[in-house]
Amino acid sequence: MKIAIIKQVLKSNSAAFILSSLSILCINWLIKWASVSFTKRNGTLGNHFLPILTSITNWMTIYGLILVFLYCFYDTKWLFTRLYSQNGVGVTPFLLIVSFMIVTLAHHFIKLVITYVLSPLYQHYQLDKGRAYTVNQMIYYTVMIAALAVSLTSVGLDFTAVGAILGVLGIGIGFGMRNIAGNFVSGIIMLFERPFEVGDTIEMDDKIGRVEEIRLRSTIVRTVKEGVLIVPNQTFIEQVIKNRSDAEMMAAVNVSVVYGTDPDKVVQLLQEAIEQIKPFSRGVLPKPEPEIRFINFLVNGMEFFIEIPVLNFEIKEQVESHLRHAIMKIFLNHNILLASPASPPAPSRPEKSV
Numbered sequence: 001m002k003i004a005i006i007k008q009v010l011k012s013n014s015a016a017f018i019l020s021s022l023s024i025l026c027i028n029w030l031i032k033w034a035s036v037s038f039t040k041r042n043g044t045l046g047n048h049f050l051p052i053l054t055s056i057t058n059w060m061t062i063y064g065l066i067l068v069f070l071y072c073f074y075d076t077k078w079l080f081t082r083l084y085s086q087n088g089v090g091v092t093p094f095l096l097i098v099s100f101m102i103v104t105l106a107h108h109f110i111k112l113v114i115t116y117v118l119s120p121l122y123q124h125y126q127l128d129k130g131r132a133y134t135v136n137q138m139i140y141y142t143v144m145i146a147a148l149a150v151s152l153t154s155v156g157l158d159f160t161a162v163g164a165i166l167g168v169l170g171i172g173i174g175f176g177m178r179n180i181a182g183n184f185v186s187g188i189i190m191l192f193e194r195p196f197e198v199g200d201t202i203e204m205d206d207k208i209g210r211v212e213e214i215r216l217r218s219t220i221v222r223t224v225k226e227g228v229l230i231v232p233n234q235t236f237i238e239q240v241i242k243n244r245s246d247a248e249m250m251a252a253v254n255v256s257v258v259y260g261t262d263p264d265k266v267v268q269l270l271q272e273a274i275e276q277i278k279p280f281s282r283g284v285l286p287k288p289e290p291e292i293r294f295i296n297f298l299v300n301g302m303e304f305f306i307e308i309p310v311l312n313f314e315i316k317e318q319v320e321s322h323l324r325h326a327i328m329k330i331f332l333n334h335n336i337l338l339a340s341p342a343s344p345p346a347p348s349r350p351e352k353s354v
Contacts, residue, residue, distance in 0.1 A: 017072040021065055028061045052116045059108045066101060070094065099151040106147030110140050129198055133214065134191045179234070186233035187216035195236060196243045201313055203242040204235070208313040224314050244313070248288070251308045251319035255327055256301045256339040263302065267292050269334060270306055273326035281319045283311035301339020 035053050073079050080092045114136050122132040191214065196202055200211050202221065209223035219236065221229045235241075257266055274290050288309055296303040306323065310316050331338065 013072045013076065017069055020068040020072065024061055024064045024068065028057055031057050052112075055112060055116075063101065063105065066097065070097065102151045103144075103147050106143055110143045114140065133198060134194065137191060137216075179232070182234045183217045183232045186237040187214070187218075190214060190219075190233055190236060191216075195241065201244045201249070203244050204231075204239065208244065208316065210313070224317060249310050249313055249316060251284075251310045251316050251323065253306045253320050253323050253327070254295075254303060255306070256298055256303045257331075258301050258337045258339045261302070261336060263294055265334075266302075266304060266336065267294070269330050269336065270304060270327065273323060273330050274306065274308060276326045276330075277319070277322040281315075281322050283315035284319060285309040285311060298339060303339075 032054065035057075070079075079094050083091050083093065083096075118132075118136065118139075196211055198211055198214060202209065202211060204221075207223055207226060207229070209221040209226075209229060211219060212222050212228075213220040214233075216233075218230050218232050221231055223229060255270070270292050271290075274292075278284050290306065290308045293305045294302065295305045308319060308323065310319050330336075
């Protein structure tokens with residue numbers, strides 16, 4: 001008899017949940033259909049609000065289904081069966097579902113606010129990308145930490161125990177995870193000091209690349225030859241990094257010729273090489289003018305330096321390669337000899353005492 005009553009209750013609850021879920025899904029479809037119709041009639045205004053409304057509708061549908069599930073099965077025993085007890089709190093499936101909803105709802109809500117509320121404000125007040133990124137990250141982590149605290153408290157987790165665990169982890173970090181902790185702290189420093197921003201061009205270890213993302217532990221830098229570099233944030237704090245965003249990008253080539261060559265003739269030939277590559281090298285800027293300098297006396301030759309302004313770092317190495325090819329051909333045609341690299345002096349042998 002009792003089993004029959006339980007089955008009847010489950011059947012009625014399941015039927016109510018299915019009907020309610022179908023109703024929510026129908027409402028979701030109607031809202032999206034109305035949004036598309038509104039977008040077609042209003043053009044730009046509709047295109048602005050359609051992504052916002054679609055995002056809100058989707059995650060409200062998910063949470064609506066969860067709430068309907070809890071409401072329909074609220075009077076069932078299994079939903080409130082104690083799984084374990086923690087600090088006097090009986091943890092049940094209901095509490096676990098609520099904790100999950102708190103964290104995910106906070107995540108979706110703050111992402112929605114950052115994307116559709118704060119971003120237009122940043123554009124309106126002309127806030128630079130780096131500062132906006134820092135503000136977004138701090139708001140996101142603050143809200144998520146608060147949501148996790150509420151969620152963990154609801155399932156009976158004592159923050160005194162959490163503090164003890166973090167203390168033990170801190171000792172472990174101090175001994176075995178110094179680099180990870182250092183990169184994390186360096187990431188926080190970079191978010192506040194902003195030595196460079198997303199989209200800036202930087203130079204490090206003779207590599208030039210564009211910053212794509214600044215994370216708390218590492219920074220993503222895209223280069224031409226090496227591809228995508230994942231650079232630990234501690235590198236940017238401890239080493240000298242050149243921010244080339246506001247500087248002129250130059251294709252630079254060094255060339256050395258033997259002594260006895262007329263320097264004026266070398267400069268003239270180098271100028272001819274520059275003029276030869278200009279029509280075929282995309283991205284060479286007309287101003288400032290290319291520069292040729294006699295920069296140094298070597299052991300067995302004279303060193304010249306050529307600089308050509310280019311559009312960006314992506315084509316810098318291409319222009320340098322084209323210029324080297326042109327210089328080689330012109331020097332061969334005019335019998336200009338390149339200076340060989342100076343060999344290090346041979347070590348002297350100690351004199352034998354008689």
